Amino acid sequence: MKIRDFRIHSIAISDPPLRSSFGLHAPLALRTVIELESADGVIGIAETHGGEGPAKALESLRARVIGQDATRLFVSLADLRGQGEYRMALAALEVASLDLIGKTVGLPVHALLGGKVRDDVPFSAYAFYKHAWGESKYGEALTPEGLVTQVQELIADYGFGSVKLKAGVLEPDEEIETIKLLRQTLGTNVPLRIDPNCVWSVETSLRAGRALREELSNGGYLEDPAQGMADMAAVRAGLLAEGIETPLASNMAVTSFETLAESYRTDACQVVLGDHHYWGGLRAVLELGRVCETLGIGLSMHSNSHLGISLMAMAHVAAATRQLSYACDTHYPWQSAADEIVAEGRIPIVGGNVRVSDAPGLGVTLNYDNLEKLKERYSKSPIRARDDVAEMRQHVDPHWERRRW
């Protein structure tokens, strides 16, 4: 399975004006798609973060990728492990090599990972405060009521059985009110999670934890309320002191195996949000599952804006990870069908689930026409890195600063 070609495609995809504590999503989100082609002409693909940085990191590995055997590609790059600029590149190459191996030998990626423990991978509705402009079918949502309408539409379209609110946007009391309104509207069987991306103080986090004690129980969690391991641990200790057992989830304090051990010692985080793009690939997420199980920590999955290749890669590893204890995040409903580069078409989310493919490899291949369109869109756009602050200043408030509550 010698690799004879390595192609890197920088693409831009439409993105609606979603808000977070970091600012505003630009009209274009950037992704990178890679292809590994073997001497037999089999092609393995992967999708990762976009823009100049990720593409350059991948390009710099070309000489080490060409000529390498796909079954050894990932370990042959082990010396780059721990070098931050290669973190996502190595993961993308692992995914593409697993796709290539699977397509060559006729096995789905989940079989290469040890076998699927589930056919259907649960995903959570990912609700955002949102502006009205753009072409998304979902309208403005800048109030608790607007947000609830959005969630109802998402559930109607995809059947999601749990909901995550991207918070840190409105005043904390309004966000608390949003969750309370979601609970009232959706009933008690839909787990709720709220994620202000670390912009709350310990005090605000405790206030939210207290106010949402019932709403975040039954499978919900409070994600990254405060910044840093120490403040997360203080929130946890404060909540426990009041008898509130709402777990804290994290993909910002706990971002790696290294930080996970510290988190365990300080009890800063009870649910880790894994992400194969960040954590070192699909096998690393499987291993993360075992680490979490060993330490009594729950496992969920983080997402950035992405297309169907990433969604199916997430589905394969989630299907093979016995320890996955929460529905995964996905931005997929925010992307448009017209932008899908997967030749098999947009991947269905039914009943909140993605059915993992049993076809060889990831079970998806490239639609080269659409890929070309998105590459052209990338070429014609000046955007080379995500800058949600600039978008916010341009479209909403010229003096906007990320603030803490």
Added chain:
Amino acid sequence: MKIRDFRIHSIAISDPPLRSSFGLHAPLALRTVIELESADGVIGIAETHGGEGPAKALESLRARVIGQDATRLFVSLADLRGQGEYRMALAALEVASLDLIGKTVGLPVHALLGGKVRDDVPFSAYAFYKHAWGESKYGEALTPEGLVTQVQELIADYGFGSVKLKAGVLEPDEEIETIKLLRQTLGTNVPLRIDPNCVWSVETSLRAGRALREELSNGGYLEDPAQGMADMAAVRAGLLAEGIETPLASNMAVTSFETLAESYRTDACQVVLGDHHYWGGLRAVLELGRVCETLGIGLSMHSNSHLGISLMAMAHVAAATRQLSYACDTHYPWQSAADEIVAEGRIPIVGGNVRVSDAPGLGVTLNYDNLEKLKERYSKSPIRARDDVAEMRQHVDPHWERRRW
């Protein structure tokens, strides 16, 4: 890769009169060899513990094995995880299914595990106090001097670069003296480890740790000196209080992922001895590597008496486990070439290393003539379970009891 046949072979192999704190090895050691045959006629093999218990556990799974796809066999048995009587059976089935998958698709097991990070897997000389009888080429070793002679012979035959002494047999001072004599004889570049299998008190353990402070440094360790997590932690704390950083290794206090977390909290063990036969298979050992790395714990590998199938399975997983930080244990030199059931012949250990096979699957197949001989030996022997105490009473001391020092 549907499994159409499942064959279970109980065998008995020659074993020399090795001593441990548990007593005396019997002249026959028991193993179980399994074969999984696919509808295509490809055969996957594995080797595990022997006697009636392991064979019965495997046999009881027949209806769930036949007809299952090899790529899903292991996860299809996930409900039996955690049921002690199936622990080794599940691991054996995982190894055999990986061998079957690899032989079917033309990939070595290490490639299925993510890729080998090393070609040569280091093993340690496994030295035993030993009686003279039997057919082993190694003679009596019941004194420090006899043991040193044995180690010199093992090193001459296999080129081992590190040495483990199975202790808990002689008076602790004699065993300490043995290690000191080994250090004097072998020089400072050969890491030494000593394993009394938990029969030392905390005080004796501290005495040994103190006496062997220099001898167990430079890559050595003190393995399972005292019994149970609390006493292991007490030994560690006591040694650290005296500035002695000799790591404690364990395969007796730490026997599972569950016990590993407790060990981390109490610092009872700084090196885990993994073993795919016990820990849930090859993938579980890979995951153990990640858990150990995350927690800052070293990783070595445990062994029982075994033939070439187990040795090659150990080599595959060790080759793919980046975090392996110590040479592996193996009893292989104590088994006889005449008993080898691997058709490719006895697996070479050169320079202390086993070269992992790049052939499909485990890279070894069965010698059915030898297998039949060993099955016959099993049938004709009354032994159905290991009983080192009975052997000790029969051959050495009719009143022998396992003692603690």
